[in-house]
Amino acid sequence: MATYDIAILGGGPGGYVAALHAAVKGAKVALVERDRVGGICVTVGCIPSKALLDSSHAYWLTTHGEDHGIHVDGARFELPKAVARKDRVVAQLVSGVEALLKGRKADLIKGEGTFVSPTQLRVGGQTIDAKALIVATGSKVGTPPIKGLAEAKPLDNVSALALTEIPKRLIVIGGGAIGLELGTFFSEIGSDVTVLEMLPQPIAYADAELVRLLVRGLEQRGVKVRTNAKVTEVKRNGPIVAVSAEIDGKQESFEGEHVLLGAGRVANLSGVEQAGLTTNRLGITVDDRMRTNIPGVWAIGDCIGDPRAPKLAHVASTQGEVAVDTILGENAVMDYDVVPNVVYTHPEIAQVGLTEAQAKEKYSADVKAARYSFRASGRALALGEGDGLTKIITA
Incomplete structure (x- = not known):
């Protein structure tokens, strides 16, 4: 032993x-x-x-x-x-x-x-x-309980990263970091990508203003992002996968060669x-x-x-x-108040600390938000990336 x-x-x-x-x-x-x-x-x-x-x-x-x-x-x-x-x-x-x-x-x-x-x-x-x-x-x-999903053999992060053929159409279930990053990748190499997110916004934990800019940037590059989209059924018919979703009370359908699970772990x-x-x-x-x-x-x-x-x-x-x-007997504790996180889409989104909504909930009217547009940044304009912003929340 x-x-x-x-x-x-x-x-x-x-x-x-x-x-x-x-x-x-x-x-x-x-x-x-x-x-x-x-x-x-x-x-x-x-x-x-x-x-x-x-x-x-x-x-x-x-x-x-x-x-x-x-x-x-x-x-x-x-x-x-x-x-x-x-x-x-x-x-x-x-x-x-x-x-x-x-x-x-x-x-x-x-x-x-x-x-x-x-x-x-x-x-x-x-x-x-x-x-x-x-x-x-x-x-x-994490595999959501969706009718027909398992039988449709969806991609996950492991199998998606090992594909050797570019899918013409890809449907991503879930607008978390995994779904948006892989959606960005396949879109940039030529796939027609649609992201179906059940919540009102993708990257649910991120600042809503920044997410709006992110979604706009993704859609300008061809990634279609649908929110409030509850997937109800997935059905494979040979090489084609059909996905049914209820979006804002209406039933819609989407087709692709693959379905990718981007709903988290x-x-x-x-x-x-x-x-x-x-x-x-x-x-x-x-x-x-x-x-x-x-x-x-x-x-x-x-x-x-x-x-x-x-x-x-x-x-x-x-x-x-x-x-x-x-x-080992030392005095150590975890602090989750200032955890940095990044989503490597294009454009990228990064944040640390509270969002504006979280800060207002915690500190009420004392919260102020300062914004600096990348359109005023020489570096951003030189790179052709003027659509972003830096946002600082203070209380």
């Missing part, structure tokens, strides 16, 4: 950062990962999507460069080559994380890990004993179902020090059930550091 100070189940941005942080502080650490280190973000999420977006934007510029004096005849986008480039970027980062773990003398154990007790994990035929366990099992694709509790951890509808219940209801067991990242905690890689990494510091 191998014995450690800290054992971590899951090697995503929360798990591997926690392992590195603990190792630097002198703890003996085991990191258990069933697939590649880096988790969703590095392997099939943040990084590969940004690599493909860089490729699609380069192509878009070659086909929309008339104002710059650029004329390219016969330009074409070879999706298999872009996917291969994306895979090289991912492989380089995965090997880099593995090298960091090795350099810090944190043990990377490959295999499916399951709870045996609050102090033990089993990986294959190996038992790992630890003074403290950190659950960092991440999230999985849910906690993955694989390997810890029998651990006795308290959960809610979102995931594992934790306090501000990432402690669960079981002494000696912490949880971080997408698997937790704190509604204040967005499912973002840098949030998981910070939670991992807080958990390790708490385990």
Whole structure:
């Protein structure tokens, strides 16, 4: 039996950062990962999507460069080559994380890990004993309960990032970051993209004024965004998928070669179902020090059930550091008041802190909003990006 100070189940941005942080502080650490280190973000999420977006934007510029004096005849986008480039970027980062773990003398154990007790994990035929366990099992694709959806074989972020043929028409269910970023990518390489969002605006947590600018920019580039759209049925008929949706009280239908799920992710509790951890509808219940209801067991990242905690890689990494510091007797707590987040569409949208609506709800009439239009920015105009703005909320 191998014995450690800290054992971590899951090697995503929360798990591997926690392992590195603990190792630097002198703890003996085991990191258990069933697939590649880096988790969703590095392997099939943040990084590969940004690599493909860089490729699609380069192509878009070659086909929309008339104002710059650029004329390219016969330009074409070879999706298999872009996917291969994306895979090289991912492989380089995965090997880099593995090298960091090795350099810090944190043990990377490959295999499916399951709870045996609050102090033990089993990986294959190996038992790992630890003074403290950190659950960092991440999230999985959330599949909404829509009639016919499963039978239609929808794309998710994993399968969409591996496509080698450009779909002529793509229907995206859900206007979150995943849906809009992948919608932007496919639109820039030539797909006819329609996004169906159930709520009054996509990117529901973002400032409404900024989202309006984002939607306008997306639609100028060919992405159709429909809000208040409740998808009622998905039906595949050979190569064509038909999607029915109720929009503002009226039934409408859409067709495409693929349907992409962009409606977000849910906690993955694989390997810890029998651990006795308290959960809610979102995931594992934790306090501000990432402690669960079981002494000696912490949880971080997408698997937790704190509604204040967005499912973002840098949030998981910070939670991992807080958990390790708490385990080692330091005074560390999570603070979700100023979490930065970005959606890498075109145009991009970024924010940190409260939106204008949230600030008014919290501080009432004392709230002021200052705006600076990019149309007054020389840099923005030089780039042909004058439609945005910077917005600062004060109270």
